[in-house]
Amino acid sequence: AQSVAQPEDQVNVAEGNPLTVKCTYSVSGNPYLFWYVQYPNRGLQFLLKYITGDNLVKGSYGFEAEFNKSQTSFHLKKPSALVSDSALYFCVLGGGSYIPTFGRGTSLIVHP
Amino acid sequence: SQTIHQWPATLVQPVGSPLSLECTVEGTSNPNLYWYRQAAGRGLQLLFYSVGIGQISSEVPQNLSASRPQDRQFILSSKKLLLSDSGFYLCAWSGRAGGYNEQFFGPGTRLTVL
Numbered sequence: 293a294q295s296v297a298q299p300e301d302q303v304n305v306a307e308g309n310p311l312t313v314k315c316t317y318s319v320s321g322n323p324y325l326f327w328y329v330q331y332p333n334r335g336l337q338f339l340l341k342y343i344t345g346d347n348l349v350k351g352s353y354g355f356e357a358e359f360n361k362s363q364t365s366f367h368l369k370k371p372s373a374l375v376s377d378s379a380l381y382f383c384v385l386g387g388g389s390y391i392p393t394f395g396r397g398t399s400l401i402v403h404p
Numbered sequence: 405s406q407t408i409h410q411w412p413a414t415l416v417q418p419v420g421s422p423l424s425l426e427c428t429v430e431g432t433s434n435p436n437l438y439w440y441r442q443a444a445g446r447g448l449q450l451l452f453y454s455v456g457i458g459q460i461s462s463e464v465p466q467n468l469s470a471s472r473p474q475d476r477q478f479i480l481s482s483k484k485l486l487l488s489d490s491g492f493y494l495c496a497w498s499g500r501a502g503g504y505n506e507q508f509f510g511p512g513t514r515l516t517v518l
Binding site for chain 2: 324326328333334335336337338341343380382384386387388389390391392394396397
């Protein structure tokens with residue numbers, strides 16, 4: 293069985309500082325990893341994905357994620373946080389099944 | 405470009421009343437379709453998914469049902485709502501490769517059962 297963990301319920305960061313939202317995964321085969329963002333009372337929006345290739349994946353709104361196979365991690369990062377980045381972030385593990393595995397979500401709060 | 409629609413946006417229903425939520429996708433063919441419920445603004449619970457017309461897989465036993473009468477239409481229903489059915493319902497689609505593809509979500513329906 294595959295699983296994904298987001299160890300932090302909430303991440304607080306000051307505007308202009310770098311941010312990291314953590315994600316670790318467990319899967320027997322090759323991982324297919326995704327990050328989504330959800331603003332209040334809205335649907336989820338796709339940010340980026342890792343399928344194969346470069347370990348550093350660039351996505352929408354200046355976000356990037358670093359795939360680390362040895363640490364089974366796929367952390368979401370941004371060099372300089374904006375107040376408008378405040379939202380709920382989901383790490384998702386896909387693959388051969390039609391059913392993706394969602395993390396429980398991390399609330400990012402960027403303080404002015 | 406592809407778009408996904410859900411309606412209504414909000415719904416307040418009494419306990420025991422029926423439910424019908426609709427989701428339609430435009431700009432793509434043969435999508436995989438999903439219904440999720442999100443409680444308390446946090447984790448997503450997969451309710452149903454469909455890989456084709458009339459093909460529905462249920463992930464959680466409950467008083468909800470789903471149907472896919474057309475390729476790009478997905479309907480979530482209930483004959484009698486329970487208080488525990490309250491939540492934020494999200495429809496999503498993905499390409500035919502299933503878990504290898506990203507999902508695209510609709511705007512959601514906020515359901516309150518009183």
